[in-house]
Amino acid sequence: MKKLKITNEIRLGMVLVGLMAVLSVISPRFLSLSNLSNVIWSICIIGILASGAIYPRITGGIDLSLGSMAALTGIIVDMFMNKMGVNWIPAILLTMVIGGLIGLFNGFIVAKIKVPAFVVTMAAKTYLYGVALVVSEGAMLAIMKPAPFISIGSDKLLGLPIPIYIMLTLVVISQFVLKRTSFGRQDLAVGPNEVAAKLSGVDPDRVRLISYTISGVTSAIGGVVLASLTRQTFAAAASGIELDVMTALVIGGTSAVGGRGSVVGALLGAIMVAFIVNGLNLLNVPAPYHPIVTGTVIILALLLNEGYLVPKKMTGGVKNQKQAAA
Amino acid sequence: MTTQTNTNDDLLVCKQIVKSYNGPLVLDRVDFSVKRGEVHALVGENGAGKSTIIKVITGATNRNSGDMMFDGQVIPLNHSRNNAQDLGIGVIFQELSLIPGMTVAQNIFLTKEPFFPGTRFINHRLMNRNAQELIDRYQFPLKATDVIDKLSIAQRQLVEILKAMSMNAKLMIMDEPTSSLTKTEVAMLFEIIRKLKSDGISVLYISHRMEEIYALADRVTVLRDGKLVAVLEKEQISPAEIIRLMIGHKLEENALSHKLEPKDGEVVLEVKDLTSVGKFEKVSFKLHEGEILGLGGLVGSGRTEVVRAIYGIDPIDEGSITYLGKPYKPSVLRSIKSGIGFIPEERRLQGILATLSITHNIGITNLDRLAPKFVLNLKKEGEFSREGIKLVNVKPPVPEQLVGNLSGGNQQKVVLAKWLIRNLKLVIIDEPTVGIDIGAKDEIYTHIKNLASQGVSILLVSSDLPELTRLSDRIIVLRKGRVFTEFKDCVVTSEKILRAASGILEEA
Incomplete structure (x- = not known):
C-alpha cells in the first residue's frame, strides 16, 4: 500500500481534532450540534471570500479590497432588488458580474501597470468604501424583501444554515480548480518564479487578471450572502474581514513564494481560529484577551507550516520551502 | 616567469597561492603581483581561476596556503573583506552593491557618516561637501545629492569607485566593468582608469574583451586551469598571443580540436536579417534537421538575445524567421505548441x-x-x-x-x-552546463547528442569553448551583434573560436 502522505490539510485536521478534544473536556456544551453549527456559520463569509482570495495570494499578490467589495456589493444587490425592482436571481448574477469587473480592474493595474498588489488593493479598499458610502448615502439600510433572498441567509437545510452549503460548495470548486486544472497549476507557478513560468508557456499577466477577477466574484458572493444573513447593508458591513481571510490563508499553509496553498487548509484555519475564540468564550475569558491568543496561534501555525515544529520524518525528509527557495 | 627583481615596486605580491573547495585545486601554486600605479589585466577562460583569485585577494574566501603581501604588510591566512578594505583594496563587482533609494553621498559614506562633534547625529552638510570634493577631484559627472535610482549603470560604477576611493584604496579591482556600458561610457571609464593610474593607484582589470586589454593594460597575467601561464609585459601584449596562452599549447590543441561535419537535411529554421535595435543586427543563418548549430561569441555579443527573440521572449524589429517552411512570428506559447523547446541560461532565475x-x-x-x-x-x-x-x-x-x-x-x-x-523539432539551449559537476555534464552532452541523432535540430549557445566545439556540427561566431564568421566542414579549436570572437579573422 502506498504510504499516506502527511499533507498540510491532514496536519491541520489533526490539530483541529486535538483542539476539539481539549475543548470538549473543558466544556461539555462545546460538542453540541447547535454550538458547532454556530461556529461554522460564523466563519461562512470568511470561507467564501478565502476561496477566491487564495488565487491572487498564491501569485505573490494580495487582495485587501475584499471587505469593501463585499459591503459595496451588498448595497448594490439591495439597490437592484428594492429600488430598481430587478428579480432577485438576475440581481445576484449582475452583482457577481460587477464584483468580477472590480476585481478585473485591480488585476489590470497589478498585472499591466505593475503596481504592487498591496498598494493597488489597499487603495481599492479605500475608494470602494467611499463608493459604498455614496451609493448608500451613508445610511444603514434594512432589507426585508424579497422573501427568497432573505431565506438564503436564514433558512436551513437538513439542520444546517444554507450559507454553510454555499461556502462548502465554493471551497470544493475552488480547491478543485487550484489542484486539478491547468489554471491552478499556472497560478502556482507564477509565485515562486515568474520568469521560469513565462518561459514554460505560462502568461503571468493573464493569470493575474483572472486571479483578481475570481477574487472579485467571490467577494460579491460573500457580500450577497452577508446582506441576506444580516438583513442589512452599510458601507462598513465587512470592514476588516480581509485580515481574517488572510489569517485563514496563512494558517492554512498558503505561501506566495512557495507556490503552494489550499482552500481546504484555509477553511480549516478559519475554523481553528473560530474554535479557539469559541473555547475562550465558553471558558468565560474576557474578550480583550482573545486577540492575544489568536495572534499567537497565527505565529505557531506559520512555524508549523514552515516545518519548524514537526519532526523531520513527518515531512518526508524534505527540508522546508524557505530552504528550497534559498 | 614572474619578475620579482624590484619588490619595492610591487603593491600586491602573491606567492604560491593554493585554493581548493573540497576537491580539485582551483588555484594551483599561483604567483601573481600588481605593481604600484599600473593597470594589470587578468585573463583566462571560464573556470581558469580568475574570480577565485579575486575572491582570495578581497577576502571573500580564504586561500589554503601561500604568502600574500599588500603594501609591505603580510595578509594573514584568515583574511576578510573588512581587512581588505582597511588595507586599501577596493572592488567594483559586476553586480553593483549600492542602495538605490539613497544619495551618492549617503552611499559613499555608508557606516562611516561624519557626526556633529560629541553626538551621533549625522552632519549631512559636511557629508555632502566631502562627497562633492571627492567627485570634483575626478571630475565625475555626478552630484553628491543625486539619488542612485536616477543614475545610469555607468554612473553607478563611478559611485562605487568613489566609495572605494573614500577608503583610500590603493588597488582597485574591476570585474568585467564594461559588460553593460555603452561605447561613450566605456571611453569615459577608460579615461577615469588612466586618471586613477596617474594618481598612483593600481587597477586590476578583468575582461574578456581583447581590445580593452590591449588599450589599457601595462601588464597581463594569463591563467589557465588554475595555473599561472604567463605574465606579459606591455610590449608583448597582442590579442592573438593572449588567446594562444589562454587556450593552451599545440599538443593540447590537437586533442581538443574537433572536425565539423555539416548536416544537409531539410532546413528546419531559417533566420534572415534578424535585427533588434541595440542588441543584434542583420543576423542570418540556416539550421538543418538533426543539426547542432553552435553560437559562439563573447558575453554581450548578442547570442542569447538572438535565441530569446527566436523563441518569442523579446521582440524583433526587422528581419524574418522561417520555421518548417512557413513564415514564423514568434511567441512563447506558439513556440511551445509548434515543437520548440527552450533551456535558458540562468537555471535558478529562469529555469x-x-x-x-x-x-x-x-x-x-x-x-x-x-x-x-x-x-x-x-x-x-x-x-x-x-x-x-x-x-x-x-x-x-x-x-x-x-x-x-x-x-x-x-x-x-x-x-x-x-x-x-515533448515531441520536439527544435531545441534552443543556452549555456547548458554552467556550474554543474563533470558527471552530470557528460550526461547532458549525451542527451543533446541523442536528441540530434533523433532528428531534432539544436541551437546551442555556450561560452564553454571545448563544449561548443565538441557538441556542434557547425559554429557561427557573433561579435558586437553581428555574425562575424562561420566554421563548417573544417577542424575547429577553442583558439579559433576565441580569435573570431575577439575580432581576429583567420587567414585561409
Missing part, C-alpha cells in the same frame, strides 16, 4: 520553480497535453514525471522532491526533462 516538486516542474511545460480541456489528468502528470526522471536519470528519483533541494546538475536535468518528454 526552475525551486519550491515546486519535480512533477510540477515537468508538468508546467506540458499543460497542453495534461489538461487539453482545463481539468488536469493527474495520472498522466505522474507518468510524465516518472518518464522524465527516468529519461535523464534525476537523483534522487522522487517525483515529490522539491527541485530547489536538488543539486545543480540534477536541477538542470529536470529542466531538460520537461522538454525531452
Whole structure:
C-alpha cells in the first residue's frame, strides 16, 4: 500500500481534532450540534471570500479590497432588488458580474501597470468604501424583501444554515480548480518564479487578471450572502474581514513564494481560529484577551507550516520551502 | 616567469597561492603581483581561476596556503573583506552593491557618516561637501545629492569607485566593468582608469574583451586551469598571443580540436536579417534537421538575445524567421505548441520553480497535453514525471522532491526533462552546463547528442569553448551583434573560436 502522505490539510485536521478534544473536556456544551453549527456559520463569509482570495495570494499578490467589495456589493444587490425592482436571481448574477469587473480592474493595474498588489488593493479598499458610502448615502439600510433572498441567509437545510452549503460548495470548486486544472497549476507557478513560468508557456499577466477577477466574484458572493444573513447593508458591513481571510490563508499553509496553498487548509484555519475564540468564550475569558491568543496561534501555525515544529520524518525528509527557495 | 627583481615596486605580491573547495585545486601554486600605479589585466577562460583569485585577494574566501603581501604588510591566512578594505583594496563587482533609494553621498559614506562633534547625529552638510570634493577631484559627472535610482549603470560604477576611493584604496579591482556600458561610457571609464593610474593607484582589470586589454593594460597575467601561464609585459601584449596562452599549447590543441561535419537535411529554421535595435543586427543563418548549430561569441555579443527573440521572449524589429517552411512570428506559447523547446541560461532565475516538486516542474511545460480541456489528468502528470526522471536519470528519483533541494546538475536535468518528454523539432539551449559537476555534464552532452541523432535540430549557445566545439556540427561566431564568421566542414579549436570572437579573422 502506498504510504499516506502527511499533507498540510491532514496536519491541520489533526490539530483541529486535538483542539476539539481539549475543548470538549473543558466544556461539555462545546460538542453540541447547535454550538458547532454556530461556529461554522460564523466563519461562512470568511470561507467564501478565502476561496477566491487564495488565487491572487498564491501569485505573490494580495487582495485587501475584499471587505469593501463585499459591503459595496451588498448595497448594490439591495439597490437592484428594492429600488430598481430587478428579480432577485438576475440581481445576484449582475452583482457577481460587477464584483468580477472590480476585481478585473485591480488585476489590470497589478498585472499591466505593475503596481504592487498591496498598494493597488489597499487603495481599492479605500475608494470602494467611499463608493459604498455614496451609493448608500451613508445610511444603514434594512432589507426585508424579497422573501427568497432573505431565506438564503436564514433558512436551513437538513439542520444546517444554507450559507454553510454555499461556502462548502465554493471551497470544493475552488480547491478543485487550484489542484486539478491547468489554471491552478499556472497560478502556482507564477509565485515562486515568474520568469521560469513565462518561459514554460505560462502568461503571468493573464493569470493575474483572472486571479483578481475570481477574487472579485467571490467577494460579491460573500457580500450577497452577508446582506441576506444580516438583513442589512452599510458601507462598513465587512470592514476588516480581509485580515481574517488572510489569517485563514496563512494558517492554512498558503505561501506566495512557495507556490503552494489550499482552500481546504484555509477553511480549516478559519475554523481553528473560530474554535479557539469559541473555547475562550465558553471558558468565560474576557474578550480583550482573545486577540492575544489568536495572534499567537497565527505565529505557531506559520512555524508549523514552515516545518519548524514537526519532526523531520513527518515531512518526508524534505527540508522546508524557505530552504528550497534559498 | 614572474619578475620579482624590484619588490619595492610591487603593491600586491602573491606567492604560491593554493585554493581548493573540497576537491580539485582551483588555484594551483599561483604567483601573481600588481605593481604600484599600473593597470594589470587578468585573463583566462571560464573556470581558469580568475574570480577565485579575486575572491582570495578581497577576502571573500580564504586561500589554503601561500604568502600574500599588500603594501609591505603580510595578509594573514584568515583574511576578510573588512581587512581588505582597511588595507586599501577596493572592488567594483559586476553586480553593483549600492542602495538605490539613497544619495551618492549617503552611499559613499555608508557606516562611516561624519557626526556633529560629541553626538551621533549625522552632519549631512559636511557629508555632502566631502562627497562633492571627492567627485570634483575626478571630475565625475555626478552630484553628491543625486539619488542612485536616477543614475545610469555607468554612473553607478563611478559611485562605487568613489566609495572605494573614500577608503583610500590603493588597488582597485574591476570585474568585467564594461559588460553593460555603452561605447561613450566605456571611453569615459577608460579615461577615469588612466586618471586613477596617474594618481598612483593600481587597477586590476578583468575582461574578456581583447581590445580593452590591449588599450589599457601595462601588464597581463594569463591563467589557465588554475595555473599561472604567463605574465606579459606591455610590449608583448597582442590579442592573438593572449588567446594562444589562454587556450593552451599545440599538443593540447590537437586533442581538443574537433572536425565539423555539416548536416544537409531539410532546413528546419531559417533566420534572415534578424535585427533588434541595440542588441543584434542583420543576423542570418540556416539550421538543418538533426543539426547542432553552435553560437559562439563573447558575453554581450548578442547570442542569447538572438535565441530569446527566436523563441518569442523579446521582440524583433526587422528581419524574418522561417520555421518548417512557413513564415514564423514568434511567441512563447506558439513556440511551445509548434515543437520548440527552450533551456535558458540562468537555471535558478529562469529555469526552475525551486519550491515546486519535480512533477510540477515537468508538468508546467506540458499543460497542453495534461489538461487539453482545463481539468488536469493527474495520472498522466505522474507518468510524465516518472518518464522524465527516468529519461535523464534525476537523483534522487522522487517525483515529490522539491527541485530547489536538488543539486545543480540534477536541477538542470529536470529542466531538460520537461522538454525531452515533448515531441520536439527544435531545441534552443543556452549555456547548458554552467556550474554543474563533470558527471552530470557528460550526461547532458549525451542527451543533446541523442536528441540530434533523433532528428531534432539544436541551437546551442555556450561560452564553454571545448563544449561548443565538441557538441556542434557547425559554429557561427557573433561579435558586437553581428555574425562575424562561420566554421563548417573544417577542424575547429577553442583558439579559433576565441580569435573570431575577439575580432581576429583567420587567414585561409
